[in-house]
Amino acid sequence: MTQHSGNARTALVVVAHHRTDSLTAHTARRTADRLVAAGYRVDLLDLHAEGFDPRMNTADQPDWGDREKAYSDEAQAHMRRVLDADVVVAVFPVYWQSVPALLKGWIDRVWNYGFAYGRSKPRLAGKRMLWLGLAGATADDPITEAMHSLLETNLSEGIAYYCGFSHSVVGLLTDAEDRPQRVDAEGNLLVGNAVTGAEREAQYAGFDRRAREIVEKFLAAESLAA
């Protein structure tokens, strides 16, 4: 789906979730609406709905001796969508302190050698990236800070800056579960009681507010840089 608004800057919003009724998909829709309200043309890429296959294949495997390799039509179509974007916002559930396989496979196949890296003038240079990760851990869980910094190292340092992005930041949205989770000192996963009724409404309102703040902070930095 593409929403147009004149000659606006373009935001590619990449959703990596298998359910359209998930909190991740909801957060992605809210984020897309906010970007449209801020004057962006939004290209909403729902990887699961579009049937993106995250498995690496021979056509998309880099050939280190040929940075001009013609990758699969599917990968090339996605490359064009990345190229058309001024900002990329990935919205995903945190799986194992990382991105889910669906998003990882998109990066593996699309952010490919000769396109995203391997050139003295990177084609993605100057683009800006927001990684919006939803995590089941609670904000006060000691694991959260380390998880955030691990995600920054992996996604911003290891991927976005490596590919020439001028700015990359991870927004971590904790407390994404209706049953709060935390890990105790012995490594046991403690799952609390489900939040229901008005408390659940308040939890979701708080979640939406935190997501909005992260997106607005990212956009404020974006307009300063533009």
Ligand SMILES: Cc1cc2nc3c(=O)[nH]c(=O)nc-3n(C[C@H](O)[C@H](O)[C@H](O)COP(=O)(O)O)c2cc1C
């Ligand atoms: C395979 C898997 C791995 C997960 N790993 C983590 C993790 O490392 N840290 C964490 O805080 N939550 C983790 N979670 C919880 C998810 O982040 C959480 O369920 C999700 O963000 C909820 O959003 P959703 O309803 O849109 O799926 C994991 C969940 C699954 C299914």
